Amino acid sequence: MRLPPPDHALSPLTGYTRAHWEAAADALLAAVTPYATEDHALYHLPGDHESWSGRLSDGLEGYARTFLLAAFRRDETALERYADGLAAGVSGVWPRIEDRGQPLVEAASIALALRLTRPLLWDRLDDAVRRRAADWLGDALTAQPWPCNWELFPVTVGGFLESVGHAPEASRAAIDRGLERIEAWYVGDGWYSDGPGRAFDYYNGWAMHLYPVLHAWLAKDQDLLSLYGDRLEAHLASYARLFGGDGAPLRQGRSLTYRFATAAPLWLGALTGRTPLPPGETRRLASGALKHFLERGAVDPHGLLTLGWHGPDPSVLQGYSGPASPYWASKGFLGLLLPPDHEVWTAREEPGPTEREDAATPLTAPNWLLQSTRSDGLVRLHNHGSEDARYDPHYTRLAYSTLTAPSPSYDNSVILDGDPTRTGIEPLGVGDGWAASRHTAGGGARVTSVVLVRGASEVRIHRVTGAPPGTPVRVTGWPTENAELLPALGLDDSLTGHITDDTMLFVALARLTVDPATRSEPLDKTASVRRPTPNEIDVHWQDGPAWRVTLSRDTVEVTPLVD
Numbered sequence: 001m002r003l004p005p006p007d008h009a010l011s012p013l014t015g016y017t018r019a020h021w022e023a024a025a026d027a028l029l030a031a032v033t034p035y036a037t038e039d040h041a042l043y044h045l046p047g048d049h050e051s052w053s054g055r056l057s058d059g060l061e062g063y064a065r066t067f068l069l070a071a072f073r074r075d076e077t078a079l080e081r082y083a084d085g086l087a088a089g090v091s092g093v094w095p096r097i098e099d100r101g102q103p104l105v106e107a108a109s110i111a112l113a114l115r116l117t118r119p120l121l122w123d124r125l126d127d128a129v130r131r132r133a134a135d136w137l138g139d140a141l142t143a144q145p146w147p148c149n150w151e152l153f154p155v156t157v158g159g160f161l162e163s164v165g166h167a168p169e170a171s172r173a174a175i176d177r178g179l180e181r182i183e184a185w186y187v188g189d190g191w192y193s194d195g196p197g198r199a200f201d202y203y204n205g206w207a208m209h210l211y212p213v214l215h216a217w218l219a220k221d222q223d224l225l226s227l228y229g230d231r232l233e234a235h236l237a238s239y240a241r242l243f244g245g246d247g248a249p250l251r252q253g254r255s256l257t258y259r260f261a262t263a264a265p266l267w268l269g270a271l272t273g274r275t276p277l278p279p280g281e282t283r284r285l286a287s288g289a290l291k292h293f294l295e296r297g298a299v300d301p302h303g304l305l306t307l308g309w310h311g312p313d314p315s316v317l318q319g320y321s322g323p324a325s326p327y328w329a330s331k332g333f334l335g336l337l338l339p340p341d342h343e344v345w346t347a348r349e350e351p352g353p354t355e356r357e358d359a360a361t362p363l364t365a366p367n368w369l370l371q372s373t374r375s376d377g378l379v380r381l382h383n384h385g386s387e388d389a390r391y392d393p394h395y396t397r398l399a400y401s402t403l404t405a406p407s408p409s410y411d412n413s414v415i416l417d418g419d420p421t422r423t424g425i426e427p428l429g430v431g432d433g434w435a436a437s438r439h440t441a442g443g444g445a446r447v448t449s450v451v452l453v454r455g456a457s458e459v460r461i462h463r464v465t466g467a468p469p470g471t472p473v474r475v476t477g478w479p480t481e482n483a484e485l486l487p488a489l490g491l492d493d494s495l496t497g498h499i500t501d502d503t504m505l506f507v508a509l510a511r512l513t514v515d516p517a518t519r520s521e522p523l524d525k526t527a528s529v530r531r532p533t534p535n536e537i538d539v540h541w542q543d544g545p546a547w548r549v550t551l552s553r554d555t556v557e558v559t560p561l562v563d
Helices: 018-035 055-073 076-093 102-116 127-141 149-163 168-183 203-219 222-242 256-272 279-294 325-337 516-520
Strands: 186-188 359-363 368-373 378-383 399-401 414-416 423-431 434-441 445-454 457-465 472-475 483-489 496-498 505-512 527-533 536-541 546-551 556-560
Touching: 018 055, 018 279, 018 325, 055 076, 055 102, 055 325, 076 102, 076 127, 102 127, 102 149, 102 203, 127 149, 127 168, 149 168, 149 203, 168 203, 203 222, 203 256, 203 325, 222 256, 222 359, 222 368, 222 378, 256 279, 256 325, 279 325, 359 423, 368 434, 368 445, 378 445, 414 445, 414 457, 423 556, 434 556, 445 536, 445 546, 445 556, 457 472, 457 527, 457 536, 457 546, 472 505, 483 527, 505 527
Parallel strands: none
Antiparallel strands: 359 368, 368 378, 378 399, 414 472, 423 434, 434 445, 445 457, 457 505, 472 496, 483 505, 527 536, 536 546, 546 556
16 A cells, blocks of 8 residues: 655654545555446455355445445545445345344445535435435334444434435434433443443444444534533543554454554544544544554555454454455544544644553443553553453453454463353452452352552452362463463462362462563562462552452452551
């Protein structure tokens, strides 16, 4: 991909400006054009990972997701192709929108693109094409979505159809129904669960906030914009801390092949004026994410986004992932809706939180602890509250980072008698440099886990109950040579211990860093650990405070320890 020369005067950290975003968008659009059918209604991108929806649906996905990119870019030449494709698609080429079918997802992208470009595309179409398109989209108003972010797809379609006067009552009903349903999943501090339960991931930003806020903004509904804007602003205050100093987002959650779609909520805050972030920091974080992936193989030699994270990587795919799925990354180009003279484009880049300070940031709603270190630019997420309904290594591990990927050998886990299962995660609180949770493991045993952090160091504490005496307990750490894991209490040098009548506490020291200066300090010197009573652990940080951790069957207390 050919990009302009870096501009380190305006963007000293990434070198990226609006011109780089425009060039990247143009290159991505140009690369997919040869794969369109003659009528431009379908984009059959190459790849050997066909989604469970089939080739026709995958072709629609290619159209819809790249159309969204063209809408953000507002390229009239490209939009003409998509207008032709729309006319053909709604004349019998596209599959119908049915209950819980993939076309419902793609209808939302098409509707949003049409709403954003109405004077350039929709208003220029023949009346007959508009009627057929509205009728095709109209099935989304009553189609049953999956109970998750899918509830917002009828909202998005309804918002467009209401704006053009099509089926206003049904459109309004779809909008109200979807917005009402997501209320049950809002848990505070700007965080939604992606459906019932506690599935926290990037869908918060690129779906749960994106669609309601954009709908309210486009509809000029100030009451809705106040409600959803407040939530977005609260979310961005912590969201900004999920990016490493190298621009990498945390590798956690599903659908990670959408990559720099992680920039979408950052731009959304600037677009609607609902962000706590300075404009230079917004652009730095967004450009950092785009640059991170473009420089690490996200685009193949043909200019196409691959199915993966950096390059092709099946470990981040789901059954619904097809060749065009990565083009939900188009959402990351939302910032192109902002005019070139907007301050988010003209302000000088400012460092993100990870570049400014070491921090241990508790996020109460998802029960996460974010541990970041300025010296190496790494962010580590200690997961004590997120779990998907289906087993997924991108949800169930105790920790994730901007450097590592979950391993098949069960990194960051507690393994009881060879069983690494972690289900039924219950949050037990987060605080100043600590987080705690409880889960079920090993055939019904209960594990209470606590992590305390300072700098790059971690103290990991596990209390096991309900396991038979003699059960082996092994703890694992970060899956990289840049990590350390040392036994502290109850574990031997292989990080394995055994349940006895009076020994159920297991403690290890961990560290993940690529900073040579940090690694030169012995890990076992950064903290000392002792066990004054069977259910208490005292942690003394070498260069900081001391804490007492009290673990009971149902609670965890972390209190300052005064000598």
